[in-house]
Amino acid sequence: MNKKTTIIKAFIRGAVAAVLTITLLTVAADLYGPLKDLLKQLFSHHWIGKGAAAIFVFLAVGFGGWIFRREAGDGSAGVARGLKILFWSTIFSAIVVFGFFVWEFLR
Amino acid sequence: MNPALKINLIVHIVVGLIAVAAFYAVLVNLLKSRLNFFSLRFFSLAGVIGIFLSWFTGGYYYAVYYGQAVKPIIKKSGYPWIHDVLMEAKEHVFLFLPFLAIVLALAIWFLESEILADEKLKRYLILTAGAAFVLGLFIVLMGMAISGAANIKSG
Numbered sequence: 356m357n358k359k360t361t362i363i364k365a366f367i368r369g370a371v372a373a374v375l376t377i378t379l380l381t382v383a384a385d386l387y388g389p390l391k392d393l394l395k396q397l398f399s400h401h402w403i404g405k406g407a408a409a410i411f412v413f414l415a416v417g418f419g420g421w422i423f424r425r426e427a428g429d430g431s432a433g434v435a436r437g438l439k440i441l442f443w444s445t446i447f448s449a450i451v452v453f454g455f456f457v458w459e460f461l462r
Numbered sequence: 463m464n465p466a467l468k469i470n471l472i473v474h475i476v477v478g479l480i481a482v483a484a485f486y487a488v489l490v491n492l493l494k495s496r497l498n499f500f501s502l503r504f505f506s507l508a509g510v511i512g513i514f515l516s517w518f519t520g521g522y523y524y525a526v527y528y529g530q531a532v533k534p535i536i537k538k539s540g541y542p543w544i545h546d547v548l549m550e551a552k553e554h555v556f557l558f559l560p561f562l563a564i565v566l567a568l569a570i571w572f573l574e575s576e577i578l579a580d581e582k583l584k585r586y587l588i589l590t591a592g593a594a595f596v597l598g599l600f601i602v603l604m605g606m607a608i609s610g611a612a613n614i615k616s617g
Contacts, residue, residue: 360576363568370561381554400525406517406557413561431576431583434569438586445562445593449555456550460543 357430365420366413367437371444373413378448380405382455467527474519475605481512481563482598488566489591492584499574506567509594513563517556524553532612544611552604555597562594 384391384401394404429436463471487505491498536545569577569587577584 357576359572363565363572366568367565370565373561374558377554377557400529402553403521403525405554406521409557409561413564431573431580434573434576435580435583435586438565438569438583438590441562441565442586442589442593445558445597448558449597452554453547453551456547459550460546 360430360434361424362421364433364437365424366417367434367441368420369413369415369417371437371441372416373409374441374444374448376412377405377409378451380408381452385455385459463527463531467523470519471523474516474523477512477519478516478598478605479602481509481516481559482595482602484509484512485563485566485591485595485598488570489588489595492588492591497578499570502570503567506563506570510560510563510567513559517560520556532608536608536611539611539614541611544607548604549608552601552608556601559594559598559601562590562597566590566594 380390380394384394384405391401394401394408398404398407484505488502488509491502491505533545533549536542536549566587569583573583577587
């Protein structure tokens with residue numbers, strides 16, 4: 356097993372989870388006021404709350420994947436696959452966030 | 463705006479631009495047939511440091527000043543969509559960049575032999591660097607539009 360690729364793959368998964376968490380919280384907090392209020396209460400500003408949640412998810416998934424890694428790794432192919440998922444998650448999320456605020460403005 | 467906040471805003475813009483330039487440098491270096499890992503490591507690290515500094519300085523400005531002093535000006539102007547669409551999208555899409563920057567740097571710093579041996583891995587690193595650069599560039603352009611809208615009304 357290549358330990359380095361397994362650890363980096365875990366943090367790529369963490370990045371995917373962080374990007375999706377930011378997107379989900381952005382849309383959900385704007386549609387559901389109590390969630391935005393909760394983020395404000397906990398972190399003084401909803402945007403700081405989203406950033407803090409993303410950091411937590413990134414570290415939890417990254418270190419979780421590192422600590423509980425499986426013995427059979429798939430080397431650089433797994434890292435490439437992880438980056439592919441990260442790339443498309445980022446593009447999809449950017450379109451969702453931008454499209455959501457255009458929709459909110461127009462409605 | 464007090465002088466400390468002005469300096470904070472200038473630092474946010476400068477380090478943000480440095481980060482976007484670093485993502486571009488990583489992208490261009492990865493596109494070369496002979497990879498220079500000294501240069502790739504330097505620029506990927508510059509991207510991480512730049513984007514985190516830009517996050518903290520921009521976050522401070524946004525939480526302490528923008529909402530109270532700039533947002534109302536833009537909302538009352540003839541261009542409320544500059545806040546409602548551009549600023550809202552900018553501040554949230556920006557949050558993706560630190561995570562892209564970290565995984566890009568981790569792969570470049572620790573997977574030199576794998577990147578040299580695996581074309582597919584190199585291709586997806588190019589796409590990741592490209593996504594960070596293009597999103598960063600859009601964020602810079604949106605920032606310019608936001609500053610422009612605030613200055614038209616307050617200038």
